Amino acid sequence: MTARKVKSSPRVDESPIQWTRADPAALAAFNPDSKACTMNCGKHAQDPRSYAEVRFLCNDCESARKSVHQALAESLAREAALRAELDALRAFTRNA
Incomplete structure (x- = not known):
C-alpha cells in the first residue's frame, strides 16, 4: 500500500477582508463594558483587532444600561x- 499524495494549495498571506480600524485615541477612551452585545459579536480568525476595538466599531451593540x-x-x-x-x-x- 502506498501513501496518497496530499495536494497542497498555495497559501495566501494576505487577508481578503479589509478590517475597519478605530481611531487609537477614541479607542483608548472607550470602555467596552459601556456597550452590550446583541448580535453575539465575535472576531474572525484573521481579525487583528482587539475585543474592545470590535465592540467599539460594532453598530449592533447597544449602550449598556x-x-x-x-x-x-x-x-x-x-x-x-x-x-x-x-x-x-x-x-x-x-x-x-
Whole structure:
C-alpha cells in the first residue's frame, strides 16, 4: 500500500477582508463594558483587532444600561445642579 499524495494549495498571506480600524485615541477612551452585545459579536480568525476595538466599531451593540444606583446618583446630581441654578437666578432677579 502506498501513501496518497496530499495536494497542497498555495497559501495566501494576505487577508481578503479589509478590517475597519478605530481611531487609537477614541479607542483608548472607550470602555467596552459601556456597550452590550446583541448580535453575539465575535472576531474572525484573521481579525487583528482587539475585543474592545470590535465592540467599539460594532453598530449592533447597544449602550449598556446603568444600574439603579448609578441612575439615582446622576439624577440627584442633576437635581442639585438645577436647584443651584434656580437659586442663582432668584438671587439675580432680586438684585435687578
